[in-house]
Every structure is written in structure tokens, then in C-alpha cells.
Amino acid sequence: MRNKIAKSEAEWREQLTPEQYRVTREQGTEPPFSGDYRVSDEHGIYHCVCCQAPLFENEHKFDAGCGWPSFDRPLGKHSVEERSDTSHGMVRTEVICAHCDAHLGHVFPDGPPETTGLRYCINSVAIDFHGGE
Numbered sequence: 473m474r475n476k477i478a479k480s481e482a483e484w485r486e487q488l489t490p491e492q493y494r495v496t497r498e499q500g501t502e503p504p505f506s507g508d509y510r511v512s513d514e515h516g517i518y519h520c521v522c523c524q525a526p527l528f529e530n531e532h533k534f535d536a537g538c539g540w541p542s543f544d545r546p547l548g549k550h551s552v553e554e555r556s557d558t559s560h561g562m563v564r565t566e567v568i569c570a571h572c573d574a575h576l577g578h579v580f581p582d583g584p585p586e587t588t589g590l591r592y593c594i595n596s597v598a599i600d601f602h603g604g605e
Contacts, residue, residue, distance in 0.1 A: 476571065476572065476573065477522075477523045477571055477572040478572075479572075481497070484496075484497050484522070487522070488521065488522065489597075491597050492521050492522075492597050492598070495575060495595045495597050495598055496521065496522050496574035496575050496576070496595075496597075496598050497522075497574070497575070498575075499557075499559070499566070499575040500575070500595075501577075501595060502540075502595045502596065502597050503539075504538060504539025504540060505539035506539075506596075507540070507541070507595065507596025507597055508541070508596045508601075509535075509539060509540055509541045509542070509596060510535075511533050511534060511535045512530070514530060514603050515530060515531065515603070515604060515605070516529075516530045516601055516602050516603040516604055516605050517529055517530070517547065517601075517602050517605040518530065518533075518541075518543075518594075518599040518600065518601050518602075519599065519600045519601075519602055520569040520571065520572060520574055520576070520598070520599065520600075521574070521597065521598055521599060521600050522569065522572045522574040522598075523569060523571050523572040523574070524600070525551065525569055525570070525571040525572070526547050526551065526602075526605075527546060527547055527551045527552060527569065527576070527599060528541075528543045528545075528546055528547055528551070528592070528594070528599065529543075529547050530601070532544050532545050532587075534583075534584060536583070536591055536593070538591075538593060540577065540593045540594060540595060540596065541593075541594045541595075541596050541599065542583070542591050542592065542593055542594070543591075543592040543594065544583045544584055544587040544588045544589075544590055544591070544592070545587070545588050545590065545592070546567075546592065550570055551569075551570055552567050552568065552569060552570055552576065552592075553567075553568050553569075553570045553573075554566065554567055554568075554579060555568065557578065564578045564580075565578055565579045565580075566578055567579050567592055567594065574598060575595075575598065576592075576594050576595060576598045576599070577592065577593045577594040577595050577598065578592075578593050579591065579592045579593070580593060
């Protein structure tokens with residue numbers, strides 16, 4: 473496991489677009505159907521937009537119809553961390569990058585029952601696809 477990446481607010485703002493900063497550093501959410509949520513057969517890995525840590529494999533992406541990229545599992549057990557999120561008057565499980573604490577999205581127990589049964593609902597501005605990996 474890598475050491476946590478720590479940067480100042482100014483360093484994150486310099487590195488990220490305003491929307492990436494709002495979502496990943498301020499626990500925001502992009503509007504549904506606004507990003508790249510399409511499913512393709514291309515082999516590749518999705519990385520954290522903040523620290524480039526590998527997070528999700530494209531072969532585990534599926535169309536949940538929710539308007540955000542959805543995966544049935546992270547790349548590995550040390551790729552993401554989960555924590556309780558009680559914002560907006562509901563109880564959810566937040567998904568963050570294990571390497572830099574970037575907010576990625578949430579995980580729900582309504583994914584494909586033939587695999588993990590989980591749906592990692594991830595903001596597309598929080599991840600960057602690296603084809604061919």
C-alpha cells in the first residue's frame with residue numbers, strides 16, 4: 473500500500489479543472505448523463521484523476537441506466553476505501569481513492585446479481601481511462 477498523497481487546496485486547484493476539484497475534493501456530484509458513462513469492449517483501466525492510481529477495470533463496467541459510470545467491483549482491495557456518508561438526509565456508502573482520498577462516488581447493493589451484486593456509481597470527472605492497460 474502506498475503512502476497517502478497529501479496536497480494543499482491550492483495545489484489541487486492548480487492541478488484539477490474546477491469541476492474535477494468540486495467533485496473530488498469537495499464531495500460533489502456531476503449531473504447524471506453529463507459525463508462518459510457508456511460501456512465499451514475496449515480493454516483498459518480507469519485511474520484516479522487526482523493521483524493516477526488505478527481504480528477500476530473496464531471489463532467490470534456495466535450500464536446501470538443511472539447516468540454515471542458503474543462498475544461491479546474495484547480493481548483490487550486496496551484501490552478504493554469506503555466510508556459512511558450521511559449527507560443530503562440519507563445514509564450511503566461513499567467511495568474514495570485509497571491513495572489520495574478523492575471522492576469518487578458511492579457504492580450501492582443493486583448491481584448485477586450474477587457478479588458481485590454491487591454498483592460502484594462513479595463520477596466520470598473523477599476517473600481517467602487508460603486504454604490498452
